[in-house]
Amino acid sequence: MKKEYILYLFLFTCIFLFPFLLYSIIVVMPNSTWHGFGVDSSERIYVGKYDEIICYKDGERLSSFSIPKYKNYYFTVQDDDTICVCNTTDIDIYNLSGDLIDTHEENTSMYTTLQWKKSTQTPNGDTYRVKNILGFRTILKNEQKIVYQTPIHEFVLFLLTIISVIAVIGLSILMCILYIPRKI
Helix, strand or coil, X not given: CHHHHHXXXXXXXXXXXXXXXXXXXXXXXXXXXXXXXXXXXXXXXEEEECCEEEEEECCEEEEEEECCCCCCCEEEECCCCCEEEECCCEEXXXXXCCCEEEEEECCCCHHHHHHCCCEEECCCCCEEEEEEECCEEEEEECCCEEEEECCHHXXXXXXXHHHHHHHHHHHHHHHHHHHCCXXX
16 A cells, blocks of 8 residues: 555656656756856956856846857956856957957866856955855855845756756655565
8 A cells, every 4th residue: 555655656756747857957957057257347247157148237137148159168257358258178258248359279277267266356356256055156245245146036946956856766766666576
C-alpha cells in the first residue's frame, strides 16, 4: 500500500514538474546566467546576462544591447566609457550604445580575470561590489547603497527550477530503491 502512494506521488511529480522543468531549462536558466557587471562615468550599472548587456540607472532598466557573437563571455566597462567584452580567444570593444568599435583575436587571460571580478572602482573613487547568495545578486555602492539586485521573479523561478530538479532526482532514486527487485 505504501509503495502505491509513492508511485502516485512520482507520477504526479513527473506529470506536473516535467513541463516546468523544460520551460525552466529553455527560458529561465539562460536568463539567470551572469556575465559580469560594470559602471560607467555617469554611474549607470551594466549587467551581462545570457547574450545581452543591460544598462540600469537608479534600479530602472534603461537599455540593452545584444552580444551576437558570444554566449559565454565576460565584460567590463573601461575608464574611457567603452565596454570590453571577451571570451577565451577574442576581445571586442563596444561603445555604451552597443556599437562595435574594435575587435581582435588573441589568447587572453582577461577572460579569467573578469570571470572572478567581484568589485570595480569608478574614476571618482566610488566602489561597487557584487554579492551573490544562491544566485540572488546585489550590487552595492560603497558597501551601503543597493544599486542593483536580481529581479525577484527571476530568482524565484531559478529556485523553483533547482527544487524541481532535486525533487525529480530524489523521487527517481526512491522509485529505483522501492521497485527494483532485489536478489537475496
